[in-house]
Amino acid sequence: MTVQKYNIWYTFGFLTMSILVFQESSAWRMFHLGRARGGNLGVPRSDDGGPLPNALWFDQTLDHFDHLDVRTWSQRYFVNDTFWERGGPVFLMIGGEGPANAMWMKTGSWIDYARSHKALCFLLEHRYYGKSHPTPDLKVKNLRWLSSEQALADLASFITAMNEVYSVPAGTRWVAFGGSYPGSLAAWLRAKYPHLVHASVSTSGPLLAKADFKEYYDVVWDSLASQSPECVSTLVAATSQIEALTRTKKGLSELQTLFKLCEPLNTTSNNKIDELDLAAFFETLAGNLAGIVQYSGDNREFEGAKGVNITIPVACSVLQNSSLGAPVRRVATLNSLLLTAYNTSCLDYTYKSTIQQLRDYSWSAAVAEGGRQWMWQTCTEFGFYQTSSGKPDLLGNYFPLEYFVRQCADVFGPRYNGTLLQHAIDQTNIEYGGLAVDTSRVVFVHGSVDPWHALGITHTLLPKCPAIYIKGTAHCANMYPAAPSDLPQLKAARKMIDSLLTQWLS
Incomplete structure (x- = not known):
């Protein structure tokens, strides 16, 4: 089995994509469907x-469930x-809905x-994201192999191969790690392939999986209100x-103009x-606000033009600043701060432009950094749509x-x-069990500020699957x-997770 491979077609495709993403950064949305750009x-x-490790390449099966292919x-x-x-054990970081980054x-x-x-330690990039291109383009007919089920089978195939390539001693224990969607994959990998994965940190x-994820903005509301009730009341007034x-x-x-x-x-x-x-327009404003909440103070490297990490306290300080004028002007000021931070010249919001961009199936398209692929997964597996149904007062229903x-169809x-x-x-909930997933040696970690915790396990339900719910922290903090x-x-x-790993690996 070939495990190190370099393909000029992939190199050219990614180089072209990188250039176009830079050129079109002022046009593509910063935050869409609960997912940040990248x-x-x-x-x-x-x-x-010091230097980052070089990328290696693994010959992966296109369709794990059609043995004639x-x-x-x-x-x-x-x-x-x-x-x-x-x-010692083997740790596997699971790649998700964006390019895998060697800094990890x-x-x-x-x-x-x-x-x-x-x-x-291994980090495996998710199929269809980053440089891992299973097909010549992202046409609908070629997206049929983009699914969590195929991704889990990729991981199983990879683990089996790496045991051989690195002469991993028999009985060595693998531990899977993942954050956000890969956090789900880490739990499901342990549940579906327990003979390959000894434990997981999810x-x-x-x-x-849920179509109307209205609870998302409930958490956004609560997270902002916990900082200051005036922060939320400003948004309500600005909406009117x-x-x-x-x-x-x-x-x-x-x-x-505003x-x-x-x-x-x-x-x-x-x-x-x-x-x-x-x-x-309203969904774009709400989504960008939610992005601030979701990632508030998570310790990531911030690469904005001005190096401004816009957290909940920063956002609320703007929204509460009466010297900026009426509530609508404060929300507009926060919007301008986001545009500047992300080196974006204007707010792209129109439905037509969004659909046109998402229809682009070329690997060189701006949305090929993951926007089109993630939308496919939401339309065909998960839903996860952050609707205005739960908190219509926040930024309108x-x-x-x-x-x-309609976006899926369009x-x-x-x-x-x-x-x-x-x-x-x-089918997704039948396949994986939803919140009733049946497994062991999985620790579920969530932050109270992170809106995604509303669809996760935040309290220990199974004796061998502890939950850690961290008050005041954000997504994957x-x-x-x-x-x-x-x-x-x-x-x-972090200490509790390390203690669990010690217990499970001893």
């Missing part, structure tokens, strides 16, 4: 200026064997655990003011705003479930409707390197 797991901070493709992975002593091979809490437990993983401005031409012009819209909110022939554009279902075709979505969600400013409960959570 993936939900960011880049960990590192004070080490023998096609393969090149899947990217990274390895760190500097800590490994034979007899030298820093992060899992590397601290690997150092103390003398572990061999961080911020949503386990229950925005709605009032949409009713006049002068108001529409003011909104374009929020630096790439395109104006135009009215139709009967003097009404296009309902889809209005929904897209303009994007209910039907809004997202991007992938009319057959991807609500009926197919619900069937897919039912425990995975990042420790910082002096870390809350005591975050420090304690």
Whole structure:
């Protein structure tokens, strides 16, 4: 079996994609469907200026469930064997809905655990993300092999091969790590392949597939309100003011200036705003606000143009600042701060532009960094749609479930409707068990600030699967390197995870 392979086609494809993503950064959304641009797991901070490990390539099976299909493709992975002593465990970091980053091979809490437990470390990039391209493009007919089930089989195949390539002694224990969607995969991998994976650390993983994820904005509301009730009341007041401005031409012009819209909110022939554009505008504002909450103070490396890490306290300080003017102007100021931080010139929000971008099936498209692929997985497996149904007062009830279902149909075709979505969600929960997943030696870790915890296990349900619920922390916060400013409960959570690993590996 070939495990190290380099393909010029992949190199050219990724180079082209990188250039176009840079050129189009002002057009593509910063936060869409609960996913940040580049993936939900960011880049960990590192004070080490040393070289990163080189990418390696693994010949992976295209379709693990059709044994007559023998096609393969090149899947990217990274390895760190500097800590490994034979007899020590093997740690596997699971790649997710974005490019795998080699920085995770030298820093992060899992590397601290690997150092103390003398572990061999692998990071496997998820199929269809980053440089791991199973097909020539992202046409609908070629997305049929993008699923969590195929990804889990990839991991099983990889583990089996690496045991042979690295002459891993028989009986060596593998531990899977993952954050966000890969946190779900880590739990499911242990449940489905217990003979290959001895234990898993599942961080911020949503386990229950659900179409209308209205609880998401419940947590956003609570997280902002815990900082300051005025923070939330400003948003509620701003919503009413925005709605009032949409009713006049002068108001529409003011909104374009205030929020630096790439395109104006135009009215139709009967003097009404296009309902889809209005929904897209509010959903974009809400999504960017939710992104602040989801990643608030998670210790990732922030690479914005101004190096400004916009946390909940920063956002609320803007929203509470009456010197900035009316609530709508404070929300607009926060929007401008986000645009500047992410080196984005204007707010791209229109429904038409969103659909046009998501329809682009080329690997060189801006959305090929993961936007189109993640949307496919939400439309065909998970749902996870952060609708306005739960907290309509926050930023208006303009994007209910039907809004997202329409996106599925408009991007992938009319057959991807609500009926197919619900069937897919039912099958996902049957396949994995939802919140009733039956397994052992899995620790479920969530932060109270992270909206995704609403679809995860936050309290211990099984004796051999403890849950760690960290008050005041965000999405995947425990995975990042420790910082002096870390809350005591975050420090304690990392120690508890290490203690569990010691117990399970002894």
